[in-house]
Amino acid sequence: MQEILQYLFSGLTNGAIYAVIAVGFSMLYSSTDLINFAHGEFVMLGALGMVSLTAGFGLPLIPAFFLTVAGVAAAGMLFERLAIRPVRHPEPIVLIIITVGASIFLRGAGMLIWGKNSYSMPPFSDHPPIDFAGARLLAQSIWILVIVTVVTAALHLFYRRTLTGKAMTACAVSKKAAWIVGIPTKWMVLLAFGLSTGMGAVAGAIISPITMPSYDMGTMLGLKGFCAAMFGGLGSLWGAILGGFLLGILEALGVGFVSSGLKDAAAFILLLLVLYVRPQGILGSADVKRF
């Protein structure tokens, strides 16, 4: 019982991270029909940016956090403006290779800036771990869960309550129709990139104390976040959250009861199962191209 609870805690923590990364994928996909293979690299930028701003420049935690997220979001918008918008025939395969190129570029840039070492970062607060029926919950895990909840709620409100958010939803439904009723679709795409990469940066910043951030941390995180997004249903906000948490918990239980080596495989086996059985994901809409 105590063991299961411990696995559950670590699963929840990882799951929250996957959820935020998956939301980034999902949001971008719904408003641009594009899967950003460089998304994991933006997570890396968030984590290492956070390390540099706090340890390198000595900024306090909160300004460092917002500065990192804003900076990475700006980088994401720059990426859209320079590498995605100029593409004349945006076919999936061309966009896949461009974003893969961007991920190699960003990884290279990360290596140039931060070198090949891993960094360590102190947790957001010095509280001792909390005991829960014998299982320990790290203070940083609580930070992660709280921040993820706040961010998700904010996003939900943004989509439902603000004019810009509603305009973005309209873009996701039909870009042409949105353009006809006067929504500046180009700006919406730019904004979607900013929000999506900003979410990646949030994920990076909050896990920097519990992983050892390094320039090559992004790829695996990105791929797993992507699996989570598929699992929950690509294009759905709550689907991405659900997918992320389920993946995190399943992975943690897999580590506990099967083998830690096969941990990474769990996400991809799940991905294949979802694709074969229910490609629209748990919460996705049914109009998935499946021949």
Added chain:
Amino acid sequence: MYGRAQKIIYAVFVIAVIILGWSLDNEYYLQLLIFIGLNTLLALSLNMLMGYAGQISLGHAAFYGIGAYVTAILTTTYNVEPILALPAAVGAAMIVAWIVGIPTLRLSGYYLGMGTLGFGMIIHILFREWSSVTGGASGFVGIPPLEIGPLIFDSRRSYFFLVWGVVLLSIIMCRRIIDSRVGRALRSIHDGEKAAAAIGVDTKKLKVQVFVLSAAMAAMAGFLYAHLIYFISPGTFNFVASIRIVTMVVIGGMASIWGALFGASLLTLLPEWLHAFSEFEMVVYGLILMSVMIFLPRGLTRGVIDIYYRYRKSHDK
């Protein structure tokens, strides 16, 4: 006319291979050319699937790996003759492709890409974690050189001729498939799957068949790779490797056999040239990849031809 032009191209190709093989004494250059040959095989195999049938695969390195690992395990652990391990290696890849292909190829677009990506990752993790059989993350050592009867391919020069002989045969085979009834059916799937099905093409069966063929060619490349290097490790067959094969096809130009050769050469040589940039290597590589796709989305060969036509049009006025 068409046939004769093709014969001339083949003749030029054969002569070029023979001249290069006899005149080059530098082991490094020979090795580089062997790698270009292996990558051409990979690009060719994916081109059949992606360029002609229009089906994306982001996990093709898995078949490359299956070819390499099956022969490594059979020849080293079980002392099987390499020549007998070849059909096993290729056959294993074909069976896996058949089993995976039936459910996966029902997907399309991004979803197909994701399915193949997941498959590739699972195979990669299997190579890495099943260490009692595959040697795990540190790799598999001591693979014997390739022997076919009295012939031993242990020098770079002999291997060069072997690899390029296989490349030539594969090019001829692909050319003949593409120009046949099956090839036309394949291209019809690329242009419109529903339309192809409506005029009587068994699209489901054909897609699985071309997937299996493509897997077999990639496994052949893997087999040759294992007996060339004598050492394999999971890192060679990861997600990045799969993406590299896709890049070769797209940069060379989809649905073009000589484009595959060109893309493979470019992507084999590019990292060698980029060594001059040392630390900036990755940054420059990523930039090149992005700019080629932004400005020449149909690949370098087609892109240059397009620019030439545009130039002529503007001057004819």
